[in-house]
Amino acid sequence: MAQDTCIEFNDVVAGYKDFMILNNLSFKAKRGTITLLLGPNGAGKSTVLKTLFGLLKPRQGTITLDGQRINGASQKELLAHGIAFVPQGRNLFGQLTVFENLELGGITLGMKTTHERIPEVLAFFPRVQDRINSMASALSGGEQKQLEIGRTLLLRPKVILIDEPSIGLSPMVVADVFKLLRQLADQGTTVLMVEQNVKSALKISDEAIALESGRLVLQKPASELLSDPHIERLFLGGAHGATESSTLASA
Numbered sequence: 001m002a003q004d005t006c007i008e009f010n011d012v013v014a015g016y017k018d019f020m021i022l023n024n025l026s027f028k029a030k031r032g033t034i035t036l037l038l039g040p041n042g043a044g045k046s047t048v049l050k051t052l053f054g055l056l057k058p059r060q061g062t063i064t065l066d067g068q069r070i071n072g073a074s075q076k077e078l079l080a081h082g083i084a085f086v087p088q089g090r091n092l093f094g095q096l097t098v099f100e101n102l103e104l105g106g107i108t109l110g111m112k113t114t115h116e117r118i119p120e121v122l123a124f125f126p127r128v129q130d131r132i133n134s135m136a137s138a139l140s141g142g143e144q145k146q147l148e149i150g151r152t153l154l155l156r157p158k159v160i161l162i163d164e165p166s167i168g169l170s171p172m173v174v175a176d177v178f179k180l181l182r183q184l185a186d187q188g189t190t191v192l193m194v195e196q197n198v199k200s201a202l203k204i205s206d207e208a209i210a211l212e213s214g215r216l217v218l219q220k221p222a223s224e225l226l227s228d229p230h231i232e233r234l235f236l237g238g239a240h241g242a243t244e245s246s247t248l249a250s251a
């Protein structure tokens, strides 16, 4: 089961207007695993997630989910396929309460189901649960990110796409978020994550893929990458990926 391909990009070309960012990109991610997407700024990592989530339409190639072609699918169809996206940065309604943010997350489920599922989601995040009636903007950065993840869990997603979740969070909170992603993957959710906090992210990931200029330049088991001193120099030089260099292709 865990060996099945969940996500597959095959020869995908995608971009913005006339600028193609993904150039014949092909890769696979297995069900119930965490795949870490690496590469320098501007390599196209966020574009991969946006394309998978249907925010960009591929100009060429195919994207399949569990063997079914999904490129060209509407946002509604993609949600029905169980794809959830946690974008970079803050994506909550700050002036609404924690509870109201969760209600909005379940809008496609209907209120009855949403209200049934909210307690089961909050069980993952005791600190957020304690602040259920606080305005979202009053939560700490880590709590806000947990709430964003919780909001997607309402949909019981098969696939979670998550873009740089650690930005602005303390190392302890990052560890909590990573632990949760690992737990979800172990329960069968497929996670595709972009993260500059490379070393910690590799520790909870199964597979790592690296992009450069929208092309795949490396795909390896995360454990292999983690124990490779050469790779360590390339990826782990800076505190926040600042020195991730364009020499990645030669790694």
Ligand SMILES: Nc1ncnc2c1ncn2[C@@H]1O[C@H](COP(=O)(O)OP(=O)(O)O)[C@@H](O)[C@H]1O
Binding pocket: 016, 019, 021, 039, 040, 041, 042, 043, 044, 045, 046, 047, 048
């Ligand atoms: N909305 C947009 N319109 C035009 N170009 C964009 C847009 N978003 C990103 N880009 C460009 O696409 C390239 C890849 O961006 P992105 O996927 O965000 O890279 P990464 O996440 O790897 O840093 C960059 O050159 C960026 O400037």
Ligand SMILES: [Mg+2]
Binding pocket: 045, 046, 047, 163, 194
């Ligand atoms: Mg990005």
